[in-house]
Amino acid sequence: MFSAEGLAGPLGRGALLVGLIGAFFGMFAAISGTRNNDPKVMRLVPRFAVLMCVATVGAFTAMEWAMITRDFSLAYVQKVGSWSTPAIYNFTAVWSALEGSILLWVLVLTGLTVGIAVKYKTRLSDPMVGWALATMFFVSVFFFVLTLGPANPFAAGAPGVLDGPGPNPLLQNHILVMFHPPILYMGYVGMTVPFAFAIGALITGRVGEGWLVETRRWALFSWGLLTLGIILGSWWSYEVLGWSGVWAWDPVENASFIPWLTATAYIHSVLVQERRGMLRVWNLSLLVATFSLTILGTFLTRSGVLNSVHAFSDSDIGPFLLGFFALIVVVSVGLIGWRGDKLRAPGTIDSPVSREGAFLANNVIFSVFAFVVLLGTVFPLIVEALQNRQLVVGEPFFDQLAVPVGITLLFLMSIAPVLPWRKASGELLSQRLFWPAWGGIGALVLSLALGATGIEPLLTFMLGGFSGGAALRQLVLATRRQGWRGLVGRANGGMVVHLGVILIAVALAASNSFTHSQELNLKQGVPVSFGGHTFELVNFSEVVDARRTSISANVRIDGGQAYAPAVTKFKSMGQNIGTPSVRTSFIKDIYLTLEPPVKATSKSAKIKVFIKPMIMWLWIGGGLMGVGTLLAAFPGRRRRPTDPVSAPVPTEELV
Amino acid sequence: MKKLKSWPVWMLMGVIVVALLAVGATKDSGPRTQGDRIDAISKRLACPTCDGESVYVSRASAAEAIRTQVARDVASGKLTDNQIIAGIARTFNAQVLLVPRATGLDSLVWVLPIAALVCSVVGLAMAFRRWKRQNLGDASAQDIALVERLLAQDPTDDENV
Numbered sequence: 001m002f003s004a005e006g007l008a009g010p011l012g013r014g015a016l017l018v019g020l021i022g023a024f025f026g027m028f029a030a031i032s033g034t035r036n037n038d039p040k041v042m043r044l045v046p047r048f049a050v051l052m053c054v055a056t057v058g059a060f061t062a063m064e065w066a067m068i069t070r071d072f073s074l075a076y077v078q079k080v081g082s083w084s085t086p087a088i089y090n091f092t093a094v095w096s097a098l099e100g101s102i103l104l105w106v107l108v109l110t111g112l113t114v115g116i117a118v119k120y121k122t123r124l125s126d127p128m129v130g131w132a133l134a135t136m137f138f139v140s141v142f143f144f145v146l147t148l149g150p151a152n153p154f155a156a157g158a159p160g161v162l163d164g165p166g167p168n169p170l171l172q173n174h175i176l177v178m179f180h181p182p183i184l185y186m187g188y189v190g191m192t193v194p195f196a197f198a199i200g201a202l203i204t205g206r207v208g209e210g211w212l213v214e215t216r217r218w219a220l221f222s223w224g225l226l227t228l229g230i231i232l233g234s235w236w237s238y239e240v241l242g243w244s245g246v247w248a249w250d251p252v253e254n255a256s257f258i259p260w261l262t263a264t265a266y267i268h269s270v271l272v273q274e275r276r277g278m279l280r281v282w283n284l285s286l287l288v289a290t291f292s293l294t295i296l297g298t299f300l301t302r303s304g305v306l307n308s309v310h311a312f313s314d315s316d317i318g319p320f321l322l323g324f325f326a327l328i329v330v331v332s333v334g335l336i337g338w339r340g341d342k343l344r345a346p347g348t349i350d351s352p353v354s355r356e357g358a359f360l361a362n363n364v365i366f367s368v369f370a371f372v373v374l375l376g377t378v379f380p381l382i383v384e385a386l387q388n389r390q391l392v393v394g395e396p397f398f399d400q401l402a403v404p405v406g407i408t409l410l411f412l413m414s415i416a417p418v419l420p421w422r423k424a425s426g427e428l429l430s431q432r433l434f435w436p437a438w439g440g441i442g443a444l445v446l447s448l449a450l451g452a453t454g455i456e457p458l459l460t461f462m463l464g465g466f467s468g469g470a471a472l473r474q475l476v477l478a479t480r481r482q483g484w485r486g487l488v489g490r491a492n493g494g495m496v497v498h499l500g501v502i503l504i505a506v507a508l509a510a511s512n513s514f515t516h517s518q519e520l521n522l523k524q525g526v527p528v529s530f531g532g533h534t535f536e537l538v539n540f541s542e543v544v545d546a547r548r549t550s551i552s553a554n555v556r557i558d559g560g561q562a563y564a565p566a567v568t569k570f571k572s573m574g575q576n577i578g579t580p581s582v583r584t585s586f587i588k589d590i591y592l593t594l595e596p597p598v599k600a601t602s603k604s605a606k607i608k609v610f611i612k613p614m615i616m617w618l619w620i621g622g623g624l625m626g627v628g629t630l631l632a633a634f635p636g637r638r639r640r641p642t643d644p645v646s647a648p649v650p651t652e653e654l655v
Numbered sequence: 656m657k658k659l660k661s662w663p664v665w666m667l668m669g670v671i672v673v674a675l676l677a678v679g680a681t682k683d684s685g686p687r688t689q690g691d692r693i694d695a696i697s698k699r700l701a702c703p704t705c706d707g708e709s710v711y712v713s714r715a716s717a718a719e720a721i722r723t724q725v726a727r728d729v730a731s732g733k734l735t736d737n738q739i740i741a742g743i744a745r746t747f748n749a750q751v752l753l754v755p756r757a758t759g760l761d762s763l764v765w766v767l768p769i770a771a772l773v774c775s776v777v778g779l780a781m782a783f784r785r786w787k788r789q790n791l792g793d794a795s796a797q798d799i800a801l802v803e804r805l806l807a808q809d810p811t812d813d814e815n816v
Contacts, residue, residue: 383760394709
């Protein structure tokens with residue numbers, strides 16, 4: 001009888017090889033077709049894109065098949081597969097370590113390449129599209145090489161292995177592992193598209209505003225997905241890691257956050273280029289920085305030079321990634337230098353007190369902050385290299401620098417939405433900022449009335465009210481004039497994103513400043529009070545299966561529903577994983593963790609209680625940012641060329 | 656309405672904000688629980704076996720041991736936060752602080768961000784100076800009249816999109 005066992009390896013390797021060949025020929029077809037202006041060759045390009053994407057889907061399916069059938073002939077399945085892993089976590093185990101993550105990267109990348117080839121199939125003769133596709137293929141070639149070389153998910157494993165440890169216990173403890181990594185990857189890898197068009201624009205010399213129009217939505221969607229991925233990661237951290245926080249400035253978190261910062265700077269400053277034809281070099285640099293930082297971040301966290309809670313394995317891909325990063329930077333900087341004459345902006349910015357002035361200030365802050373986070377992340381490496389000693393740069397360092405940055409950004413978010421392009425008079429600012437400013441004062445009064453103290457949280461709440469007022473003012477004015485269309489378009493959708501950011505800032509300030517915690521020694525049936533609530537240990541429950549032993553303490557809060565923080569011991573790893581239990585409300589979360597020692601037969605339990613205000617608003621803010629991104633991607637009302645606030649935008653310079 | 660938005664009202668708003676912030680900043684934030692103090696100290700300490708995680712975040716056994724020690728020191732009520740941290744450094748013989756020092760090579764991690772900010776702001780200021788020099792000047796009365804005429808034609812025009 002036919003047996004599929006052991007087939008996944010050869011099939012997967014074969015599919016990746018076909019993918020590499022497709023990417024390689026696609027790249028050459030795109031370059032040759034564009035250089036020789038040969039439509040016949042260019043017509044082949046989408047076919048190569050589809051070929052490499054189908055091959056990658058095949059490889060990914062083979063990997064899933066190997067995982068589902070527990071094909072322990074593969075080293076990767078030996079590493080992250082296990083007979084005892086539940087189906088859903090077995091499915092997600094494919095991206096639970098380096099090799100599978102790179103495979104997921106390739107899947108997203110080849111999917112995007114097909115997306116571009118299909119979207120621009122009628123414009124393949126346009127050299128900018130041709131070079132952009134060539135860049136996408138080139139990046140794909142690199143990642144296919146990784147999957148066939150140092151990060152091969154289909155490498156043969158040691159013979160005779162019949163079972164494995166399964167994925168890291170932290171990756172089989174919450175459903176969010178299904179969504180957080182793929183969505184984050186879609187955003188992360190999505191940054192390749194605007195980068196590819198930037199390279200296309202530089203090579204063709206069409207560095208006017210045309211290429212921006214092509215990439216605007218790609219950049220926006222990638223940014224939105226990266227935002228959503230980061231928020232989901234924070235949620236996962238909160239629900240799984242048991243320390244009640246959402247962000248630990250872990251190197252992998254930083255690796256996703258740094259490109260997010262530069263991408264955020266880009267989606268603001270690109271408006272200045274679209275509107276005024278300025279900041280061309282700067283915008284190209286931000287795109288190059290964003291893409292290259294995704295590669296650098298992957299190098300830092302996947303090569304083993306830095307370790308973190310996310311770095312589930314070390315590998316040999318470090319030199320490949322570092323070399324690729326260096327290549328991108330050198331080529332991009334070289335191209336920018338080569339096109340220097342065409343990149344010189346024709347216009348000027350009249351006044352710092354203008355919309356474009358605010359965008360520049362925003363860019364300075366985001367860029368400096370990206371530099372600070374990168375510096376803090378790599379600083380231990382620098383110290384170790386120079387002085388051969390260990391140094392830790394952790395949360396307090398990043399927090400100290402993030403607070404003033406956050407407050408300054410909130411201030412800018414208060415002022416910028418009301419600023420006109422070109423120049424603002426004092427009278428105009430006084431008119432437009434008046435009610436938002438009262439919104440800030442109202443928020444400050446409300447915070448004090450609710451018992452808030454401390455300069456940093458109060459400033460955050462006040463500026464939250466101020467910036468919220470400014471964003472709402474814009475939305476009210478726009479909807480009054482245009483009805484529902486006043487909610488769509490970049491400016492209005494952007495204001496919805498701002499409202500989401502403000503909610504997140506306020507929620508973080510409230511939860512970081514006013515969380516109270518206490519370890520309670522609970523005895524069965526005896527309620528204990530803390531923070532205005534009572535906590536009573538009802539009993540313990542124990543679940544034992546092939547995979548784990550899990551002990552939960554059922555704790556009744558305020559005489560009502562019982563919550564069950566647990567400690568789980570995974571047999572394959574011998575590691576104790578705490579699982580918090582959270583009572584959520586719009587005002588505050590009550591977050592319970594079960595602390596060691598834990599015995600199912602005991603009549604008492606050590607429960608750590610965190611009372612955390614406003615956490616729910618963090619997730620609502622994240623959702624609002626997602627909605628705002630979608631609204632911003634809708635075409636808003638077209639601006640007429642006679643709009644008086646606009647400077648004449650130069651036409652595209654053709655080679 | 657115009658009077659309402661005049662500068663004396665803005666001054667009054669400024670005074671109100673400063674006064675309210677002063678009240679809030681000096682107001683007693685209430686008693687800290689022992690748990691709050693343990694958390695605050697744990698956030699400043701590096702887990703010796705976890706590569707970058709704080710004792711507060713880490714669930715590793717080494718972090719667990721340090722948390723227990725911190726809890727014991729806090730419960731004794733005799734030591735300040737800094738004394739507790741110094742004691743942990745002695746007991747666990749490890750690099751315990753998560754914040755680099757402000758001396759030697761470590762100081763670069765503090766100096767470079769400030770230098771980057773100063774350079775960016777100075778660069779921006781220079782750019783604005785250059786742009787000002789290049790500026791063609793203010794709009795003439797004729798330009799303003801043209802803009803006003805066009806604005807009047809389209810009253811639904813966006814304010815600042």
